[in-house]
Amino acid sequence: MSKINFRKLLPIFIAISCVVIVAGIVLFAVLGFNNASDEPVRQILDVRYNQGINSAADGNNDETLQTFVEDTLTAEHISYEKAVVPEFADSGSLLTPDSYLVARYTLHGADEETLASVKDKIDAHIRENSAEETGIYAFADASVSYYTANLLGFEPDPAAWRGAIALAVGAIVALAYITFRFGVGCGVAGLVTGVHDAFFTLALFAICRIPVFGFAPLLYAAVALFTSAVLWIFYGHALRTNYKEPEFASLPAEEVADRTRSTTWKQTLLLAGLIAAVVLILGLVGAPGTMNLVLPALIGVVVPVYSTLGIGPAVFAAIRAKLDKRRAAKNRVYVGKKKKAESEN
Amino acid sequence: MNKVKSAICLTLITILIAGVIFMCSAMFTHGQAGASRYNNIVSMTDKDAQYGGLTFDDDGTDFAEGKAEDKENYYRGGGFVAVYYPAGVLSESEYAANLAAYENNDEQREEYEKQYGNRVGSLYFESDLVEKATDGTFTPTEDFLADFDNAVSQLKTRIERLEMANARVDLINEYAVRVYLPSVRARQDNSELLTVFNSVRRIGEFTVSAGSSETDATPISYGKKEVNGVYEDETISDYVSGVSPYIVGSAAVVNVDFTDKGQQWLQEHTAEAASSAVTLVFKIGEETVASVSTSETITSRTVQFGKSGGSTMTAFSPFEARAVAASLNTAIRNADNSLSFTVGDFTFEKAQFGDLALTLLYIAFAVLFVGMMVFFFVRYHGLAIAHLYSFLIYVLPMIVLVWAIPFLNLSVWTVVAIALGGLLLSVCNVISYESARKEFALGKTIASSVKTGYKKCFWLIFDLHIAVALFGFVTYFIALTQLSVFAFTLGLAAVLSGLCSLAVNRFHWAMLMTFTKKPGDFCNFKREEVADDE
Known part of the structure; x- marks a missing residue:
């Protein structure tokens, strides 16, 4: 890592970041994030029956009906997720279900025509088996219906824009503290890396069309800002320790930034690796939905590594160099031509 | 601190921790014939409705089998769905059921069919709300469409203003609305939701x-x-x-x-x-x-x-x-809208991430905990006990606070925030241990090494926690829903982690040192070997 010349790579880093962030903003403006995890269009098949269904024959007629529905769907190559849920009387409470149950099938890959044919088949099956005394559904009130549910997004979503403002203000306050503790150069560079990380992370989601839940991108940006702040504090602390050493005091800012990076890069990678491990384990061990929700946060952990090692130190060096120059100019005292000549002699 | 005082102190702290662990995890019935039940803190904590818990009643039957929910029941996640139809618009099943009621009266049946048998998609419209096209199909009138769009927009705004994570509004069959609201809180009835469902549908x-x-x-x-x-x-x-x-x-x-x-x-x-x-x-x-x-x-x-x-x-x-x-x-x-919604049906909707989601989340947290402790025991031997105490003193109050603070709930993001706080604590403890290890290697006593080690890394640990806590709390004050919960938990975790890292860990370290005669071996610290010139 210490052999890589980051200063020479800075224009490349800046170019990559600009391209990714601008492309991300454009794609977000045009397409938004890929909210596929929210399932914006759902096809649902409801098979509704009352508890009288099990009064006839061997008593497991609800299972027979469900098996028929599932066989029909499988025969039509429609995949599904099933949940048997209770129904409630609209005038009652949501504590005591009424006597109806709904076998709800959330479908994938069904067209309108196929669905209509599936419904007809199930209707026919129910009719055929509803004959008085002999039919297994003789005492049941069973029906089937299907519908397509189109998600109505909240626009503008108050949680989204307030969340974005919240993250920005949170980051600024945290970095104001870093400025107070480590100086202007470190604070501003930290702010640049933090903002960069949040935008870069969100841009990657927009560009790569990674499926996310509607509310999740801001949480990923929050993870990016957290990681960015932690990594930058470690870097800033090492920087301050180095500046206290006499050998560093006379070096140009770029040199100090580079040397600090070469001593902290392992620490940066280790810290980011630990944060990634936490996210990875919570995602992998969790339920499938949790996996879809948590694993994309890894992007918010990886991006700050790139900025802490690449962009941040270079930005710090540039700011610090200017500040040093200004400080030097301020401290310069006019001594007059005669005295200057004397001192030179 | 001498050995006796340390032993007493450590015993008292251990008893306290054991008590809190019991409060957080134990669950049992007591009283005459097991009439009362002791519920632990984790079970009483509000949970994100996306994460299902155990869904079975004491007798092994599932809530989904239509059984009335027992108040002593376990948390099950999920939420409730209401389907709203505009007045004069019927679902296929409702139309069929109403028609069946006139089975023995052809005249009334015909009358009903004439009034409501105007099919648009899979819905049936009252004759006033539709126009008949030349090909015999029906389309809703423009007035109806304008009122419906306005009513849907009002409904959406109302749900939006609830600021409820995971609430969802869907348009179904073009002219009906499906509203999903997650369960309000665990172990209590959802009468609140019924009020909300009935309130948001009123248009006019x-x-x-x-x-x-x-x-x-x-x-x-x-x-x-x-x-x-x-x-x-x-x-x-x-x-x-x-x-x-x-x-x-x-x-x-x-x-x-x-x-x-x-x-x-x-x-x-x-x-x-x-x-x-x-x-x-x-x-x-x-x-x-x-x-x-x-x-x-x-x-x-x-x-x-x-x-x-x-x-x-x-x-x-x-x-x-x-x-x-x-x-x-x-x-x-929106004074001019005459359309009103009626509730077609209410159904329960299971937790989005499945019935085992919470259990798996607990297992994931346990895996992280075990991994962390293995590392500390391998690297620092007995000193890992000091870290264990500081971690437990961090994580148990976090669990209690998530339960006690009304707007916090147990979700994957709360667990992520607690885990990140735990990571911060572990990293800071490693920094302080490594700092002391360096001092010890130079030949200092363990007490002096700890003192100097902490002195060297104090400001790094302090800055880390302050910056994270500021970020968390400031974000919480502005953000809504899941982000605010995550941010607040992160802020809280940073404060507790900071206290545990700078005070609790050091205190336990000092107490543990009184029990060993070889502190270097106890902490797996080694002296630097000096080359002998002779």
Whole structure:
């Protein structure tokens, strides 16, 4: 890592970041994030029956009906997720279900025509088996219906824009503290890396069309800002320790930034690796939905590594160099031509 | 600290920790014939409805089998779905059921078919709401479409203003609306949700009436107002400026704020209230939202009301008050809509991430904990016990706080925040241990190494925690829903982690050192080997 010349790579880093962030903003403006995890269009098949269904024959007629529905769907190559849920009387409470149950099938890959044919088949099956005394559904009130549910997004979503403002203000306050503790150069560079990380992370989601839940991108940006702040504090602390050493005091800012990076890069990678491990384990061990929700946060952990090692130190060096120059100019005292000549002699 | 004092102190802390672990995790029945149940803190903590818990009753039957929910039941996650149909629009099953009721009366059946048998997609429309095309198909009238779009927009705004994570509004079969609201809280009934479902569906003009009783109340009679030299009809917005929830702890009421003109009307109509009580009635369309009786002249601009329950009025929950206020507020601005929604059916919806999601989350956290402890025991031997104590003193209060703070709930993001706080604590403990290890290697005593080690890394640990806590708390104050919960938990985790890292860990380290004669071996610290020149 210490052999890589980051200063020479800075224009490349800046170019990559600009391209990714601008492309991300454009794609977000045009397409938004890929909210596929929210399932914006759902096809649902409801098979509704009352508890009288099990009064006839061997008593497991609800299972027979469900098996028929599932066989029909499988025969039509429609995949599904099933949940048997209770129904409630609209005038009652949501504590005591009424006597109806709904076998709800959330479908994938069904067209309108196929669905209509599936419904007809199930209707026919129910009719055929509803004959008085002999039919297994003789005492049941069973029906089937299907519908397509189109998600109505909240626009503008108050949680989204307030969340974005919240993250920005949170980051600024945290970095104001870093400025107070480590100086202007470190604070501003930290702010640049933090903002960069949040935008870069969100841009990657927009560009790569990674499926996310509607509310999740801001949480990923929050993870990016957290990681960015932690990594930058470690870097800033090492920087301050180095500046206290006499050998560093006379070096140009770029040199100090580079040397600090070469001593902290392992620490940066280790810290980011630990944060990634936490996210990875919570995602992998969790339920499938949790996996879809948590694993994309890894992007918010990886991006700050790139900025802490690449962009941040270079930005710090540039700011610090200017500040040093200004400080030097301020401290310069006019001594007059005669005295200057004397001192030179 | 000497050995005896350390032993007493450590014993007391261990007992305390064991007690809190018991409170957090134990669950059992007690009392006569097991009539009472002790519920642990984790089970009582509010949970994100996306994460299912155990769904089985004591007798092994599933809630989904139509069994009434036992209040002692375990948390199950999920939420409730209501399907709203515009008045005059029927679902296929409802139409079929109504038609079946006229099975033995052909005349009535024919009449019903004529009135409601106008099929649009899979829905049946009342004849007034559709136009017949030349090919015999039906399409909704333009008036209906305009009213429906406006009503859907109002409904969406109301759900949005609940600021409820995971709430969802879907358009189904083009002309019906499906609303999903997650369970409000674990282990309690969802009567709140029923109020919300019934409140948000009311569409129509918002009216305020006053009279001797609810039935005799007469609404505000609107006059004319001059706007830019043109006379226009007054509306309710000239009398009522807005409606807002007024929340105090877990109770809430709804505030109706009147304008100057509204306040004047209010004062006039309640002037005789001292001699004969006056009832104020707030309605949306034809449905009464609240009626308030007063025996005093109202001189203020604000009228408050709670939940009507028979002859008494009780406080709303904050959630209910937000829903009622949002419904009235949107109705103020949409006076011209005559469409109303009826509830087709309510169904339970299972937790999105499955019934085992919470259990798997706990397992994931346990895996992280075991991984962390293995590392500490391998690297620092006995010193890992100090870290274990500081970690438990961090994580147990976190669990208790997530339970005790009303707006926090147990979700994957809360667990991520707690885990990140735990990671911060572990990293800071590693930094302090490594710092002391370096000092010890130079030949210092363990006490001096700890002191100097902590001195060297104090500001790094302090800065890390302060920056993370600031980020978390500031973000929480502005953000909504999941992000605010994550941010607040992160802030809280940073504060506790900081305390545990800088104080608790050091205190336990000092206590543990009194039990060993070879502190270097105990901590797996080694002296630097100095080359012997001779």
